[in-house]
Amino acid sequence: MNAIEQLKQEAALKAVEYLKSGMTIGLGTGSTAKYAIEALGQKLSSGGLERISAVPTSEATAELARRAQIPLVELSGSGVDIAIDGMDEITENLDAIKGNGGALTREKIVAARARTFILIGDERKQVQRLGANPVPVEVVPFGWRATLADLVSLGCEAIPRRQDSSAEAPFFISDNGNYILDCQFSRQFSPYAIAAEMLAIPGVVEHGLFLGMAKLAYIATHKGVLELSR
Amino acid sequence: MNAIEQLKQEAALKAVEYLKSGMTIGLGTGSTAKYAIEALGQKLSSGGLERISAVPTSEATAELARRAQIPLVELSGSGVDIAIDGMDEITENLDAIKGNGGALTREKIVAARARTFILIGDERKQVQRLGANPVPVEVVPFGWRATLADLVSLGCEAIPRRQDSSAEAPFFISDNGNYILDCQFSRQFSPYAIAAEMLAIPGVVEHGLFLGMAKLAYIATHKGVLELSR
Numbered sequence: 001m002n003a004i005e006q007l008k009q010e011a012a013l014k015a016v017e018y019l020k021s022g023m024t025i026g027l028g029t030g031s032t033a034k035y036a037i038e039a040l041g042q043k044l045s046s047g048g049l050e051r052i053s054a055v056p057t058s059e060a061t062a063e064l065a066r067r068a069q070i071p072l073v074e075l076s077g078s079g080v081d082i083a084i085d086g087m088d089e090i091t092e093n094l095d096a097i098k099g100n101g102g103a104l105t106r107e108k109i110v111a112a113r114a115r116t117f118i119l120i121g122d123e124r125k126q127v128q129r130l131g132a133n134p135v136p137v138e139v140v141p142f143g144w145r146a147t148l149a150d151l152v153s154l155g156c157e158a159i160p161r162r163q164d165s166s167a168e169a170p171f172f173i174s175d176n177g178n179y180i181l182d183c184q185f186s187r188q189f190s191p192y193a194i195a196a197e198m199l200a201i202p203g204v205v206e207h208g209l210f211l212g213m214a215k216l217a218y219i220a221t222h223k224g225v226l227e228l229s230r
Numbered sequence: 231m232n233a234i235e236q237l238k239q240e241a242a243l244k245a246v247e248y249l250k251s252g253m254t255i256g257l258g259t260g261s262t263a264k265y266a267i268e269a270l271g272q273k274l275s276s277g278g279l280e281r282i283s284a285v286p287t288s289e290a291t292a293e294l295a296r297r298a299q300i301p302l303v304e305l306s307g308s309g310v311d312i313a314i315d316g317m318d319e320i321t322e323n324l325d326a327i328k329g330n331g332g333a334l335t336r337e338k339i340v341a342a343r344a345r346t347f348i349l350i351g352d353e354r355k356q357v358q359r360l361g362a363n364p365v366p367v368e369v370v371p372f373g374w375r376a377t378l379a380d381l382v383s384l385g386c387e388a389i390p391r392r393q394d395s396s397a398e399a400p401f402f403i404s405d406n407g408n409y410i411l412d413c414q415f416s417r418q419f420s421p422y423a424i425a426a427e428m429l430a431i432p433g434v435v436e437h438g439l440f441l442g443m444a445k446l447a448y449i450a451t452h453k454g455v456l457e458l459s460r
Contacts, residue, residue, distance in 0.1 A: 055373075075373040108432040109373040112380075140406050140435065142305070143285075143339040149307040150342075176370050177407045199429040202338040202436060205370065 028085025041068025079113030258315025271298025329366030
C-alpha cells in the first residue's frame, strides 16, 4: 500500500472507531470510503460490532458491503445514525465538494439524514476555499444542453462527464440514470449562493457542494490524523 | 365534445394562433395541451405554418406529435421560441401548479428555456392563491421515504402517486425514471418560500410550482377566452 492509500485508510479507521453496536450506518462511495467499509466488515466478523445495518450510497458500495458481509437496508424515513464518506475538497469549517465518484446525489440523500455525518480523507483534500476542483452536478438527461447552458451562465465551464477519458466515450450515467456535468469555476465564488442558483436551474437534480452538513472530519496527514468538528 | 373539452380546445387554439413559421415550439403534456398539438398538426398540414420544429415534454406528447406529423427535435442550448402547456391551477399573476400529468420536470425544463411560455386552460383552473390542489414533487426513487419525511416537515401531507387508484398499485414512474409525491397543504403557504425549501431537500428533482415563468395565459370561460399577461 503506498503512502496516500495508507493515509486514506488511517482516516477511515478513525471514523469506524466512532461506530457503536446497533447503529444504522450510511456507507459512502469511493477510494477512501472503501477502507471504512472493509474495516466495518472486519469489526462485524470479529464481533467488535454487532447488530449493524447499513445504507449504501451506490451500487459499487453495495457490492463491496455485500462482500464484507455487512447487512444492507433501504434508507428509512428516520435516516441513519452515522454516515461516513470521502470528499474531493474540504475547508476548515467542513464544507466540501463531493462527487468525483459520480455518487453525489445518493451520498447527499444519505448524509442529509445522518445524525452525524463524518468526512474522511487524506491531507491533499484540505483547501482554504472550495473550487480548485470542479463542482459535479447531476442533471436529468432530457434537455441537458439547456441545463448546461444555464450552469455556464453562473460563471463556470461545464463538461459532461464521460465513461472514460476518450473524447468519444459515451456519457457517464449515474446510478439514478442521470448525467454528471463537471463545473469548473475559474473565479472565486460564494458556495452557498452558487448552490442555491444551481438548484434553481430546471434539470439539475443535485450538486456536489456539501455545505454545513458534516459534523466531524478525519484528515490523515503525515504527522497523524486531524480531527475537525463543528 | 362536452363543454369543458370545448373550453380546453378554445384556449389551445388561441395559443396556437400565436405561433409563427420557423419557430421552435415546446409542446406541453396533458388533456389541454393535446388540443394545441392537434391544432399545430393541422396548421402544418394545411400550410398555415411551415418550418416548425417541436420539443415534446413527455413520451406521450412525442407520440401525439408524431401522429400529427410535427417534426420533433431535442431541446438545444438555445431553448425554444414558445412553449405551450396546460396547468392544474393558475393565479391572476400567472403563477401555476402543474404536474397532474406527471411530466412536470420535463415541462419545467422546456418552459424555463422558452422565450414566451403560454399557459392554457379552462376557467375551473383559476384560483385566488395556489394550493387547493397538491403540489406534485418529482423525487429520486433512492431514499424516497426520507425525502417524503422532509417534505412532510414543510407542513403538507405527501402521498406517493400510484399507477392507478388501487392502494396496492405500483408507484407511478415518470419519464425520467423517478417517483411523484403529491404534496397537499392544509394551510396557506408562500409559494416562493416552499419552492426554495423543496429544492433544498436532497432527493427532490423538481416541483410543480411554476412561479414567474408564464408570460401569457389563455383561460377559456363560458363568456369567451380571457388573455392574461405579465
